[in-house]
Amino acid sequence: xxxxxxxxxxxxxxxxxxxxxxxxxxxxxxxxxxxxxxxxxxxxxxxxxxxxxxxxxxxxxxxxxxxxxxxxxxxxxxxxxxxxxxxxxxxxxxxxxxxxxxxxxxxxxxxxxxxxxxxxxxxxxxxxxxxxxxxxxxxxxxxxxxxxxxxxxxxxxxxxxxxxxxxxxxxxxxxxxxxxxxxxxxxxxxxxxxxxxxxxxxxxxxxxxxxxxxxxxxxxxxxxxxxxxxxxxxxxxxxxxxxxxxxxxxxxxxxxxxxxxxxxxxxxxxxxxxxxxxx
Ligand code: C2E
Ligand code: CA
Ligand code: CA
Ligand code: CA
Numbered sequence: 001x002x003x004x005x006x007x008x009x010x011x012x013x014x015x016x017x018x019x020x021x022x023x024x025x026x027x028x029x030x031x032x033x034x035x036x037x038x039x040x041x042x043x044x045x046x047x048x049x050x051x052x053x054x055x056x057x058x059x060x061x062x063x064x065x066x067x068x069x070x071x072x073x074x075x076x077x078x079x080x081x082x083x084x085x086x087x088x089x090x091x092x093x094x095x096x097x098x099x100x101x102x103x104x105x106x107x108x109x110x111x112x113x114x115x116x117x118x119x120x121x122x123x124x125x126x127x128x129x130x131x132x133x134x135x136x137x138x139x140x141x142x143x144x145x146x147x148x149x150x151x152x153x154x155x156x157x158x159x160x161x162x163x164x165x166x167x168x169x170x171x172x173x174x175x176x177x178x179x180x181x182x183x184x185x186x187x188x189x190x191x192x193x194x195x196x197x198x199x200x201x202x203x204x205x206x207x208x209x210x211x212x213x214x215x216x217x218x219x220x221x222x223x224x225x226x227x228x229x230x231x232x233x234x235x236x237x238x239x240x241x242x243x244x245x246x247x248x249x250x251x252x253x254x255x256x257x258x259x260x261x262x263x264x265x266x267x268x269x270x271x272x273x274x275x276x277x278x279x
Pocket of ligand 3: 179180202236253
């Protein structure tokens with residue numbers, strides 16, 4: 001769109017330029033955030049639908065920005081993925097989540113499983129399996145108390161490389177979950193090849209449960225698919241009792257959502273754990 005060489009910048013939309021500058025600032029800030037320890041984790045409990053007990057937590061990253069306040073992951077994770085900073089962010093998240101889970105589990109209560117979100121970009125940029133092996137050793141967390149959540153894109157892109165990486169992760173003993181299941185395009189054939197333990201039913205299928213028969217059918221299909229493949233199912237985004245009842249009826253194993261608890265800081269999560277049940 002440049003009218004002539006040299007005046008190219010002037011012909012761009014000034015709002016676009018402002019947006020670009022803000023993104024560059026945020027990127028520079030995120031590099032500093034890692035050094036200054038401004039990232040933190042909130043934890044959302046996972047409930048076993050058979051007995052209503054807290055059986056685990058999902059670690060969700062936040063950024064306590066010195067001037068912008070608490071920033072949600074959707075406002076910086078995509079940028080971290082685009083710039084490659086996700087490798088460092090991801091390493092920090094796994095270290096902190098393992099440390100926290102090991103500390104809680106050391107108290108002698110029923111051990112919890114800690115779920116951590118792993119971006120598809122962490123597969124191409126890092127040797128994830130060796131990194132996680134180190135983190136498990138350093139924290140003392142048993143491998144089967146760590147669950148890695150990844151979206152279907154991990155199965156669909158660089159399939160052979162990612163499959164090899166997942167097999168190495170599985171050999172360590174960590175659990176593997178497919179996040180937002182049902183929203184991607186993974187085929188049954190892919191799913192069977194990958195050593196996946198858990199399907200997380202996307203919130204969009206849970207949202208309208210109880211309203212339309214079609215939506216219930218989709219959630220139920222995923223639960224049955226899990227059963228026939230020997231995988232457990234976790235429903236995300238449960239906000240109402242009706243959804244919970246429908247999921248329990250279907251035989252879904254675990255659930256998460258605002259109905260039980262929002263993601264909360266570590267001390268609050270710890271209290272939920274001591275209380276045993278979130279609902
Ligand atoms: P996700 O993995 O699908 O996480 C669930 C998101 O849904 C969280 O948003 C959570 O707060 C929200 N949520 C939980 N229960 C309910 C509910 O009942 N209703 C509704 N409406 N929402 C609910 P959050 O924490 O803002 O995270 C958004 C996304 O950011 C996550 O989606 C995940 O994709 C990404 N993310 C978060 N932490 C990390 C991380 O450490 N690494 C990577 N790579 N991505 C992360
Ligand atoms: Ca997740
Ligand atoms: Ca989701
Ligand atoms: Ca997601």
